[in-house]
Amino acid sequence: MGAVGNAAIVADFRFERQLLAAGFRRVAGIDEAGRGPLAGPVVAAxxxxxxxRIPEGIADSKVLDAKRREELFGAICGVAEISFAFACVATVDRINIREATLQAMRNALLGLCRPADAVLIDGRDVPRRIPVETRAVIDGDALSLSIAAASIVAKVVRDRLMTRCDDVFSGYGLASHKGYSTRAHQAALAALGPCRLHRRSFSPVAALIPAV
Incomplete structure (x- = not known):
């Protein structure tokens, strides 16, 4: 287990091929969406x-527009095995955002229909109690096609959820900013106060909760 960095700027399959050449048969990429927002769950894929059968155009979800992410989401789901998992707001507030993210990553991995025997994870941290070969890849969503694909799946799933939440928790503009700390969201939060989707452990939200 270790962290890997790379100066490349185009995602490719080199990390996966190294593991396949070492005898591993099923390599999963894992990434998350929603670690930074003030509202909504964290989603890991x-x-x-x-x-x-790797779809063309897979890249870090952050460099793709919404339309292209949706297109690639469909292409990935058509040829790859995917799983995703949520860490709800209550979990984020109870165990902190880092631990909630790692928990969602672990649950996404365990949710695959057929277990992976090696895992590439974006970033420096890896979840505990993963019973397979695990490698953290710094900037992995920009370097590894599997991690980039996971970043797309996680982002699309979360964005769709937050768009639907906008129908229930109206006034916050969740469909446009997806819960991130934009000026529009901060203004709505100040005017309306937090709703059940807001992370009370995050300081901009906590500051608006009356002391008891």
């Missing part, structure tokens, strides 16, 4: 790509 695990993706096992078929080396012979």
């Amino acid at each position: 695990a993706v096992v790509l078929d080396p012979d």
